[in-house]
Amino acid sequence: MYLVLRQISLAVADFTIEVDVELQSQVTAVFGPSGAGKTSVLDLIAGLRRPQSAFIQLHGRVLTDTANRVEVPTRLREIGYVPQDLALFPHLSVHQNLLYGHNTKVETNHLFSFEHVTQVLEIQSLALRSVTDLSGGEKQRVALARALLTSPRLLLLDEPLASLDMNLKSKIIPYLARIRDEFRLPMLYITHDPEEVRALCDEVLVMDRGRIISRSPAAEPRWSGQTTA
Amino acid sequence: MTAEEWQIVWFTAWVSALSTILILPFGLAAAWLLARYQWPGKSIVETLISLPLVMPPVATGLILLKLFGRRGAIGGFLHDTLNLDIIFTWRGVLVSLAVMSFPLLVRSARVAFEGVNLRFEQIARTLGAGDFRVFFTITMPLALRGVVGGMILSFARALGEFGATIMVAGNIPGQTSTLSLAIFQSVQLGHDADAFRLLGISVVLAFVAVWWSEYFMRQRRR
Numbered sequence: 001m002y003l004v005l006r007q008i009s010l011a012v013a014d015f016t017i018e019v020d021v022e023l024q025s026q027v028t029a030v031f032g033p034s035g036a037g038k039t040s041v042l043d044l045i046a047g048l049r050r051p052q053s054a055f056i057q058l059h060g061r062v063l064t065d066t067a068n069r070v071e072v073p074t075r076l077r078e079i080g081y082v083p084q085d086l087a088l089f090p091h092l093s094v095h096q097n098l099l100y101g102h103n104t105k106v107e108t109n110h111l112f113s114f115e116h117v118t119q120v121l122e123i124q125s126l127a128l129r130s131v132t133d134l135s136g137g138e139k140q141r142v143a144l145a146r147a148l149l150t151s152p153r154l155l156l157l158d159e160p161l162a163s164l165d166m167n168l169k170s171k172i173i174p175y176l177a178r179i180r181d182e183f184r185l186p187m188l189y190i191t192h193d194p195e196e197v198r199a200l201c202d203e204v205l206v207m208d209r210g211r212i213i214s215r216s217p218a219a220e221p222r223w224s225g226q227t228t229a
Numbered sequence: 230m231t232a233e234e235w236q237i238v239w240f241t242a243w244v245s246a247l248s249t250i251l252i253l254p255f256g257l258a259a260a261w262l263l264a265r266y267q268w269p270g271k272s273i274v275e276t277l278i279s280l281p282l283v284m285p286p287v288a289t290g291l292i293l294l295k296l297f298g299r300r301g302a303i304g305g306f307l308h309d310t311l312n313l314d315i316i317f318t319w320r321g322v323l324v325s326l327a328v329m330s331f332p333l334l335v336r337s338a339r340v341a342f343e344g345v346n347l348r349f350e351q352i353a354r355t356l357g358a359g360d361f362r363v364f365f366t367i368t369m370p371l372a373l374r375g376v377v378g379g380m381i382l383s384f385a386r387a388l389g390e391f392g393a394t395i396m397v398a399g400n401i402p403g404q405t406s407t408l409s410l411a412i413f414q415s416v417q418l419g420h421d422a423d424a425f426r427l428l429g430i431s432v433v434l435a436f437v438a439v440w441w442s443e444y445f446m447r448q449r450r451r
Contacts, residue, residue: 043351046351046355047354048351048354048355073354073359074351074354074355075354075355075356075357075358075359076357077355079355080355081352081355083348083351083352085348087346087348087349087351087352089349089353089367090371091370091371100353100356100358100366101353101355101356101357101358146356147355147356150355150356150357
């Protein structure tokens with residue numbers, strides 16, 4: 001049970017997100033129409049939003065427990081987050097972006113070392129560039145690397161490939177697969193694309209209007225009547 | 230240019246610069262609190278900060294005169310504890326300039342802070358940064374242009390301040406006389422040549438300040 005979400009209640013625009021779920025598969029896809037509350041759930045797990053009520057536990061560590069007034073600050077949650085717009089810091093170089101959250105304390109296990117991460121994502125040669133000069137696919141990989149370099153215990157990905165064309169998508173998917181296999185990190189992966197689900201995920205949660213309306217293995221997904229636009 | 234005129238120019242420039250530097254930490258803190266948080270009394274503080282912008286400067290000067298006089302709440306305290314007098318000293322000039330230019334700094338910085346995408350700050354937190362580091366490595370650099378723009382505006386406002394300054398500090402030659410006060414006095418006395426010389430210097434000072442800020446913005450934009 002690596003991630004436990006209990007009694008989640010968070011009011012958003014015109015409905016309330018109510019989630020109760022325990023996750024154990026390594027890569028879980030969160031699927032559903034725009035405005036279903038998917039990003040809000042990731043924000044909640046990362047500690048970027050204050051819920052009305054929530055109990056969130058990651059690998060046995062309680063991160064949020066509103067009943068007991070526990071709220072671990074975002075910076076101490078050890079969660080890597082790649083948002084939809086990537087949020088690469090435009091005033092910093094690629095290198096400075098990568099090092100912003102680099103956790104050197106766990107360098108010893110080498111898994112999340114600067115050399116290893118940049119090599120897996122093939123971005124060593126980009127270090128001196130300005131982030132504004134990068135191509136779409138390069139930005140994706142830099143954002144992924146930046147999150148990985150904090151040595152997170154969970155990776156949250158918000159439609160990481162949504163802004164890329166089909167050609168680039170098929171090039172980035174193998175990198176994501178590599179992250180999954182090399183770093184053995186649990187991931188929560190928001191997507192609109194059944195192709196990505198099939199290629200990367202173990203399990204699919206379908207959300208609509210703040211609720212999880214179905215849960216199924218990625219191999220035989222049930223989209224619950226959702227169109228796959 | 231006489232030695233006296235040089236003294237006036239020099240005094241005006243450095244007291245304006247000092248005022249701008251003095252209000253910077255307070256102005257940034259106020260702007261940040263206004264831009265990022267909702268709190269009780271916020272709209273009252275907002276209005277109070279903007280007051281010197283809309284009130285007649287002489288009226289603001291009168292309030293400062295009462296506050297900072299030896300019998301005033303702040304002036305009395307400063308006189309009794311630190312033996313510092315504000316009224317009719319260069320410190321009075323400084324106080325007037327600071328109060329009059331404060332709203333310009335706060336407004337520009339606030340707009341600049343509001344223009345920084347919150348997502349950058351949030352993601353910096355997920356990367357392990359605390360409030361302090363987020364502010365100085367993300368918010369400030371991304372808002373820098375607006376903040377510097379606000380500083381230039383404040384400095385320019387201070388250079389030209391007249392109404393509040395003359396109430397609080399008078400126009401004492403060699404002590405509290407600023408460019409604006411000296412120009413006014415020269416015209417009053419019919420010394421038009423003196424007034425024009427000082428006018429020329431005002432133009433040069435203003436030109437340098439604006440040109441430098443434009444140059445700075447262009448550098449940042451690259």
